[in-house]
Structure formats: structure tokens, C-alpha cells
């Protein structure tokens with residue numbers, strides 16, 4: 100069998116040290132195959148963002164192992180000196196809040212990553228416009244970020260994470276600021292990405308309306324991760 104796209108083994112994270120130390124992740128293990136969209140649930144403070152940020156090489160774990168596509172990227176230390184390149188080329192991250200570049204317009208915010216990867220302006224711009232249309236914000240393509248609503252900014256941030264067609268997408272509550280119809284459009288887009296490009300996707304969510312769409316779910320509680328047992332229907336496709 101192929102190597103899983105994402106393999107996390109006994110991953111731990113402790114913030115701080117001594118009396119103020121907070122252990123946010125306790126020996127967490129998880130597997131996501133290429134083409135799979137997996138849900139990650141858990142109460143506030145249970146370690147969801149911490150897990151995603153460790154996996155996305157944004158923060159340093161305290162121990163354990165992370166492999167992407169069969170390649171170990173962290174094993175008590177990073178195997179990549181240049182983690183910025185690792186993130187740029189292999190991971191699409193949708194943050195819990197949309198971190199966009201305020202002085203650029205929506206299209207530029209999306210096109211910048213493909214351009215940094217060496218795509219032409221025309222190709223990067225076309226990809227950005229295609230994503231803006233799918234996410235129903237083509238009419239705001241030239242608006243500066245500060246002129247967009249919270250939900251519109253989130254959709255630009257989602258488009259940016261998908262622009263490079265990375266093999267791994269980590270989405271931290273991507274649908275939280277969206278209405279239920281748009282939340283389903285985003286989930287459909289992520290599932291299409293998974294199917295067409297064999298992307299492995301983890302979606303953190305509190306959104307009850309999208310939970311039934313996942314075929315597999317993990318749950319975090321006080322830093323302890325479990326896979327939810329039992330057959331799930333999931334991924335029946337979304338009527339839009």
C-alpha cells in the first residue's frame with residue numbers, strides 16, 4: 100500500500116516550561132491518505148490548532164514524528180533546514196483567522212504563492228480568478244482586503260491555500276465565519292480538490308452542519324487524540 104500522505108506518530112507539544120508549562124498535545128497519532136478529507140473535532144483549548152500548526156511546520160513539536168508522503172519531516176527535530184520552502188511547496192494552510200496582506204487586492208493575495216513558485220503572472224492570475232469564481236467572490240477580485248467582509252476575507256484565505264494545489268491542506272475552522280450554504284460550497288471544493296488532485300485534507304470544525312460530510316473523524320480532548328469509531332456514511336457529495 101502507498102505511504103499515507105500524512106502520518107503523525109506520538110506527537111507531543113508542551114508550551115513553556117516549569118510551573119507555567121501547558122501540555123497541549125499528548126502523544127497524538129493520526130493517518131490521512133491521499134484523497135481523503137478527515138474531520139478534527141474537540142472542545143476549545145483541546146489542542147486542535149496546536150496539532151495543525153505542528154503538522155504545518157509553523158510551530159515546533161516537543162517530540163514524536165511527522166511524515167508527509169512517506170518522507171520523515173520531523174523526528175525530534177526538523178529534517179528541513181528551510182521550513183518556509185516546505186510550507187510553501189507542500190502545505191496549504193487555512194488559519195483560524197484569515198491572515199491576508201492588507202495592501203494587496205484579493206486576486207494578488209491568491210496569486211502571490213503560485214508566482215513565488217515560479218508560475219507566470221498570467222497563469223497565477225488565471226488560477227486566482229478561477230478560485231474566486233468558485234467561491235462566489237469574483238466581483239470582489241480587485242477589492243483591497245480591508246474592504247472585504249469577514250466571510251469574504253475567509254474565502255480569499257481559502258483560495259490562497261488551494262492556489263498551489265499542495266498535496267496537504269490543513270484547515271482550521273475554515274467555515275466558521277460563513278453561512279451554511281457557503282460552508283457547504285467550501286466543503287465541496289475541498290472534497291473536489293481531494294478527489295482530483297489526491298490532496299490529503301484535515302478540517303478542524305465545530306460546525307455541526309458539515310460534520311456528517313466526513314467519512315473519518317478524529318476527536319481531541321485535553322490533548323489526547325482518538326479516532327471516532329463506527330462506520331460513517333460521509334462524503335455523499337454536497338447539493339449546492
Ligand SMILES: Nc1ncnc2c1ncn2[C@@H]1O[C@H](COP(=O)(O)OP(=O)(O)OP(=O)(O)O)[C@@H](O)[C@H]1O
Nearest residue numbers: 114115121123141142143144145146147148149150
Ligand atoms: N503560544 C501558546 N503558549 C502557551 N499556551 C498555549 C499557546 N497556544 C495555545 N496554548 C494552550 O494550549 C492549549 C491548546 O490550544 P489550542 O489553540 O491548540 O486549542 P484549540 O483546540 O485550537 O482551541 P479553539 O477551539 O479555542 O481554537 C490551550 O490550553 C491553550 O491555552
Ligand SMILES: [Mg+2]
Nearest residue numbers: 147148149195
Ligand atoms: Mg484553535
